[in-house]
Amino acid sequence: MSHAAAAHEHHYTSTGLDTWKLGFWTFIGSECLFFGSLIATYMVYKGQSITGPYPHGPEGVLDIPLTTISTFVLLMSSFNMVMALHAVKEGSRKGSIFWILATAFFGSIFLGFQAYEFTHFYHAGLSLGQNLFSASFFVLTGFHGAHVTVGVIWLLALWVLALRNKLPPERATAVEVAGLYWHFVDVVWIAIFTLIYLIE
Amino acid sequence: MSSETHPAAAHGHGEAEHAGPKTYVLIAVILAILTAGEVAVYEIDAFGAAKIPMLAVLTTAKFALVVMFFMHLKFDSRIFSGVFVAPLILGVAVVAALLVLFKVLPTMAV
Numbered sequence: 323m324s325h326a327a328a329a330h331e332h333h334y335t336s337t338g339l340d341t342w343k344l345g346f347w348t349f350i351g352s353e354c355l356f357f358g359s360l361i362a363t364y365m366v367y368k369g370q371s372i373t374g375p376y377p378h379g380p381e382g383v384l385d386i387p388l389t390t391i392s393t394f395v396l397l398m399s400s401f402n403m404v405m406a407l408h409a410v411k412e413g414s415r416k417g418s419i420f421w422i423l424a425t426a427f428f429g430s431i432f433l434g435f436q437a438y439e440f441t442h443f444y445h446a447g448l449s450l451g452q453n454l455f456s457a458s459f460f461v462l463t464g465f466h467g468a469h470v471t472v473g474v475i476w477l478l479a480l481w482v483l484a485l486r487n488k489l490p491p492e493r494a495t496a497v498e499v500a501g502l503y504w505h506f507v508d509v510v511w512i513a514i515f516t517l518i519y520l521i522e
Numbered sequence: 523m524s525s526e527t528h529p530a531a532a533h534g535h536g537e538a539e540h541a542g543p544k545t546y547v548l549i550a551v552i553l554a555i556l557t558a559g560e561v562a563v564y565e566i567d568a569f570g571a572a573k574i575p576m577l578a579v580l581t582t583a584k585f586a587l588v589v590m591f592f593m594h595l596k597f598d599s600r601i602f603s604g605v606f607v608a609p610l611i612l613g614v615a616v617v618a619a620l621l622v623l624f625k626v627l628p629t630m631a632v
Contacts, residue, residue, distance in 0.1 A: 339599055347602045351609035358613025362620045390561050394554060397584075401550040404592050408543060498594075505593045509585050516581040520564045521574060 346499045350506050357510050360465060361517060364458040371453035375446050378522040383446050385439070386519055392435035393515045396470075399428030400508045403501045410489050410497045418484040422497075425504065426477035429470055436467045459518065466514060469507045476500050540594045549591045556584050 333341040375383045402425040409417030440460070448456045480500055483489045489497065563569055563576045590596040595603050
């Protein structure tokens with residue numbers, strides 16, 4: 323990449339901060355309020371369902387061991403993501419290709435777990451309109467899953483750029499911003515895992 | 523860790539060198555241990571009413587570790603921290619206010 327092209331990748335505000343990162347952190351701040359409203363809705367309706375299936379109890383539908391595994395997978399995908407950013411900054415093309423693909427792969431595994439869970443719930447009689455638990459659960463975790471899906475698509479686009487040798491260290495900010503999004507999706511799940519699955 | 527990081531001033535744009543692979547591996551191991559701890563707290567009935575505070579501590583620790591080290595807020599400009607933490611606090615406050623409104627106050631009504 324030429325010096326002019328490299329310079330084009332960085333735009334700094336009067337604060338000296340990269341405009342991409344500042345703008346993206348602002349977006350993530352708005353996402354806090356978005357997921358906060360969904361979590362608040364779930365918490366307010368928690369325990370208010372008058373018909374089953376219920377989340378907890380002897381016949382509860384939530385599968386804690388399975389979700390623990392998917393939570394671990396998503397946490398490790400965050401590790402893969404920081405390693406991908408490190409590889410891009412170091413100029414390691416092989417490392418970039420490997421770690422970006424690993425992150426997208428782990429994200430896909432998480433989505434597979436979620437698809438299995440949703441299907442299992444549906445066959446157990448828990449459709450979107452079945453009760454307050456199902457409505458608030460599917461909306462909250464569904465929006466989270468949609469965010470993960472967007473993240474996987476974003477990562478695959480970066481992976482293609484890495485394959486075509488178009489992710490030099492000068493463009494590390496592009497990977498860093500994708501990483502911010504990915505880690506945010508991870509921390510939202512950290513909260514969801516505790517509030518939905520572990521607190522009865 | 524100090525050998526893997528450098529002050530922000532060295533980069534001139536308010537953004538410091540981030541942590542290195544050793545730190546990332548350490549954080550990943552800690553996150554895995556904390557997740558196992560959360561599930562242990564959930565499974566052990568003897569914790570009783572202490573379960574929720576314990577889960578809150580473990581979850582907050584995981585959240586903070588990811589944000590500080592993986593999202594690099596520990597090393598980046600504090601402006602980024604402010605842009606993230608202010609709406610986060612507002613979001614948590616909204617959740618708390620709604621819980622008080624719909625869960626706590628109805629139980630106090632005569």
